Amino acid sequence: MIGRLSGAVLWSALAVAGCGGEAAPVEQVDVDGAPVATGTPPVSPASLAEIPPGDTGAILGLMRRVMTEGDGAAFTAEKRDTTLAPEPSQEPRRVTLLTRNGERLKLIWTEPNDAGRMTGETHAWFIDGEVRVLQEPFAAFFLDGDRIVLWTDEALEPVPVPDADRMAREQAITAQLRSRLALFGMDYP
Numbered sequence: 137m138i139g140r141l142s143g144a145v146l147w148s149a150l151a152v153a154g155c156g157g158e159a160a161p162v163e164q165v166d167v168d169g170a171p172v173a174t175g176t177p178p179v180s181p182a183s184l185a186e187i188p189p190g191d192t193g194a195i196l197g198l199m200r201r202v203m204t205e206g207d208g209a210a211f212t213a214e215k216r217d218t219t220l221a222p223e224p225s226q227e228p229r230r231v232t233l234l235t236r237n238g239e240r241l242k243l244i245w246t247e248p249n250d251a252g253r254m255t256g257e258t259h260a261w262f263i264d265g266e267v268r269v270l271q272e273p274f275a276a277f278f279l280d281g282d283r284i285v286l287w288t289d290e291a292l293e294p295v296p297v298p299d300a301d302r303m304a305r306e307q308a309i310t311a312q313l314r315s316r317l318a319l320f321g322m323d324y325p
Contacts (some may be wrong), residue, residue, distance in 0.1 A: 147160045183278050192294055195286045202269045206242050206261035210234045213241050218319050226252035233320045245316055247273055282310050
């Protein structure tokens, strides 16, 4: 489609240029003649403070941004790995911590399937030492101060959750982070 789009834009530019006189701005259209949006793409918010209350789409954008930027930073991070003793009927769990200058960036640990094989992973992305996004095999969360702001399924589609379930999950996430970070001699607030 990009090749066809470029051809349509080129034909429009040639038509304008061949008319003589000063060239007028050319409206870009796709193959079907529909206008193509131009300009800079929208930028996702940099913090939760920039998002109006109830704007789930913006929170999802911020969630994706934290994940993408965290994964980008991970390429130059210090990587530390450990393996936990296997629980009954399970393979050993691997835990990886990525840091830069002593600041935690990302924590990853394996998750067992029904047969006890470690086929899944949980990823936790940190901003200023606090978990901001946690993605498990079947759910993901955007957090602010250990409070779940948005709960999604594995495809990052928001799901409604009763307050009692949300509070229990917040406590479980904090407990998991404390136990995983303790393996590396780190506390979690």
